[in-house]
Amino acid sequence: MKLRDTLQFSFKTVTSYPIRSFLIILAMALGVTAVVVLTALGDGARRYVIHQFSSIGTNLIIVLPGRAETAGSFPGAAMGQTPRDLTLEDARWIGQLPQVRRYAPLNVGSAELAGASRLREVTVLGGTANILPIRHMELAQGSFLAHGSQHSAQIVLGAKLAEEFFPDGNAVGQRIRLADRRFIVSGILASQGETMGYNSDEIVIIPINHAQALFDTTSLFRILIEVRNRSDILSVKEAVRQALIQRHDGEEDVTIITQDAVLATFDRILRALTLGVAGIAAISLAVAGILVMNVMLVAVSQRTSEIGLLKALGAPASDIRRLFLAEAAWLSLTGAIFGLILGYLGSLLIRLAYPQLPAWPPVWASLAGIMVALTTGIIAGLLPAARAARLDPVKALSGK
Amino acid sequence: MIQLSAITRAFHMGDQEIRALDHIDLEIVSGEYVSIMGPSGSGKSTLLNVIGLLDRPDSGRYQLDGKDVTDLTETEQARVRREKIGFVFQSFHLVPRLTAAENIELPLILTGIPPAERKTRVEQALAAFNLSERARHRPAELSGGQRQRVAIARATILRPTALLADEPTGNLDHRIGSEVMALLEDLHHTGTTLIVVTHDRELGLRAHRRIAMRDGHIVADEQ
Incomplete structure (x- = not known):
């Protein structure tokens, strides 16, 4: 049996059982929708935060008085000293550095x-x-x-x-x-x-x-410092640190943060979060996969005599197996496509409702959603397909 | 040319062994018209299934057209079945969601014949079996005689050398049954080997060679 005919035949089978097919496609579609919408939300939150940080300014280094360290105590604290002030004089000093555009x-x-x-x-x-x-x-x-x-x-x-x-x-x-x-x-x-x-x-x-x-x-x-070039940020940060240590009698009593580092941290956290929710959403795809398996198993027992007939007409076991796998693939692929459409609509609604939140579904999530749906569908089809292929033709024909 | 030698096929019911076929030796020449008769449980259907390669004997050899097909793999047997054997069943076994034309087309699809050729061959078959007007109907919309005609058209569309019919008129009334038999006999006249399993004496007597079975043995074989 040719691949094209296999696909066509199994597609016809899918359309021959509209209610059954609709329900299973819906289950698969909702799984994919969940993946798309949740990753759109996660990625939207990430973009929102990154945008907020960038709106403070770009190529920024920020100097804060005091050491922001949780481990170990401030050396002067025991002697009753407070951290040295960060003064206007310090700021002016930093302003002298050649890579600093303005401060x-x-x-x-x-x-x-x-x-x-x-x-x-x-x-x-x-x-x-x-x-x-x-x-x-x-x-x-x-x-x-x-x-x-x-x-x-x-x-x-x-x-x-x-x-x-x-x-x-x-x-x-x-x-x-x-x-x-x-x-x-x-x-x-x-x-x-x-x-x-x-x-x-x-x-x-x-x-x-x-x-x-x-x-x-x-x-x-x-003290806010804007660096001329993005590539200078790390060297300026070090130069500022050295300069302030020197001015503060060898004491490192300031905290210097770069916007890049903060951005990168938030970016990492929110990416991980997005992956996490994608994973949770993927569970619903697994559930849909189990539904596909159940429905296909029922289909095999419903169509026992048809399988027997196909064998009598000379279909080898491999053809039967492919027919059922193709049917499972159709169901999950159609579900995935509908899910993708629903997911993009859902993300659109979120963007309309919360214009500040750029809830665009990431491309990787859409592709992964389709691939996972298709894979779970086919894996779920393996067992029923194997069962159909193994049927004894004589018994199958008599409906046993 | 069908040659069976010492074919045995046994089934187990609880701890009891039932020999549906007990050392059967049988030779059927190409183009013969054979009926296999006997009471139910005599092994006649099992014999037909073994001849049609749907069932494997427990022992014995089976030669089809000079080639030993006993030990072929499942896939190879499917291929032989596709090319050389056509089945007609008592309950027609049409696929309910496919139209008459699509049912007839099935063996062509399984063989991998391209769609354009499939279309002309199905149309020819529909015309030959006087089903052209019913092409788009599903089995549920067809009468019993029409359903069996669709089934015969499907069984013969790949021009098999042997046509195996298991109680082909069992679900039809007498008049329609005779028409179906006449149709099968027409196919026999064009050179196809026709083997009919039946418990209907009158039907069995129409065959040129009549085999009677009982308890897995051939008890009579008359020309």
């Missing part, structure tokens, strides 16, 4: 913002002009903190704050009070929504010197 010292705190007969607590970011390009922020109106103007009393408002305090939209140039200090609004940030857990629409940015005076500190919260 931004950062202070964060909260204070009361008052003006136009309104009052509220806001998050205050102390920084320099460089913050804007490094953090990929954009201005909606006015100008940002000017370069070299650390001492002028300028303030940049988040979009929502500007709206709250100056609903007329004439915020630029207005006076406003932050704690006990007076500022002049120089610009308004474009609305960016939430990134990395805080809402840049509800912050104010003031020059770093004012912030340090306001919070009465000389210590920085962070």
Whole structure:
């Protein structure tokens, strides 16, 4: 029997039992749908997180005061010393390194913002002009903190704050009070929504010197460093470390993280998670495979006399085996294709419902879904096919 | 040319051994018309199954057209069956989900004949058996006589040398049964060896050679 005829004949058999075939195809389809949708969700979450990280800026190195180590105690702690501050002077020093394109010292705190007969607590970011390009922020109106103007009393408002305090939209140039200090609004940030857990629409940015005076500190919260080339990140990280150790009397009391490392870690975790859910979804494919086996076993006993007839007409056992395997393959392949369609529709619905989540089914998952469905279907068909092929023709013809 | 020598086939029922065929020697020349008669359990169907290579004897030799086919593998036997033997059954054994034409086409598919040739040969067979108008009907929509005609068309489409019929009229009334027998006899006239198993005396007597069986033995063999 030719392969083409085998496929055609078994396809006709599949269509001859519509309800049975529909149910088994549905089971297989739902299994594949589960794989596609769950991996789309997992991969969407991964992309979402990566995107959030990238939106902070690119080619970033972040310096934090203190050692972020869980093992061992800070050497000075026993003697009652606190970790050395990270100062503006340190930041300026780092800025001298040739591979550094720009750097931004950062202070964060909260204070009361008052003006136009309104009052509220806001998050205050102390920084320099460089913050804007490094953090990929954009201005909606006015100008940002000017370069070299650390001492002028300028303030940049988040979009929502500007709206709250100056609903007329004439915020630029207005006076406003932050704690006990007076500022002049120089610009308004474009609305960016939430990134990395805080809402840049509800912050104010003031020059770093004012912030340090306001919070009465000389210590920085962070130093953000943007490197010229991605390939320089590791060497700059090492150079910064060495420079700070030297400046801090040989003590390594800062933590330096690179955005790449953080990204890579999240990427790894979320990829593993996606694989995990794909694996869980694959269990439903195995269940569908068992259903295929059950249905095919029933088919063999239902069609015993037909198998006997085919043998009497001169079909060798191998033909019978192939016919039943082809039938199982048709059922699982059709199921897989429907499952793929359902899975892509499901992912589309998720993307429509949650536009921030890029829930695109990964190609590998779609291919793996089809392959696993087809493989389990054929493996599930092996036993019934072998049973059919082994039937004794005389007994089969008499329906025994 | 069918040559059986000392063919034995036994079945076990509990601890009892029943010899359906007990050292059968039989020679059937090509083109003969043979009937095998006997009460049920006499071994006549088993004899037909052994001749048709559906059943393997426990001992003895079987030569078909001068070649020993006793020890052929399952696949080789299937091939011989396909090329040389046509079966007609009492219960027709049509595939219920296939149309009359598709049922007739089955042996052609199994042999691997290309679709275009299959189509013309099926059409010829439908015409020859006066079934052209029923080509698209499924077995459930056919009368008993039509079903058996489809089955005969299927059994003969590969022009086998021997046509083996097991109670071919058993499920048909007398008139239709005679028509079917006439059809089989027509095929015999074109040179096909015809072997009919029946317990119907009248039917058996139509054959040129009549074999009677009892308890696994041939008790009469008259020309």
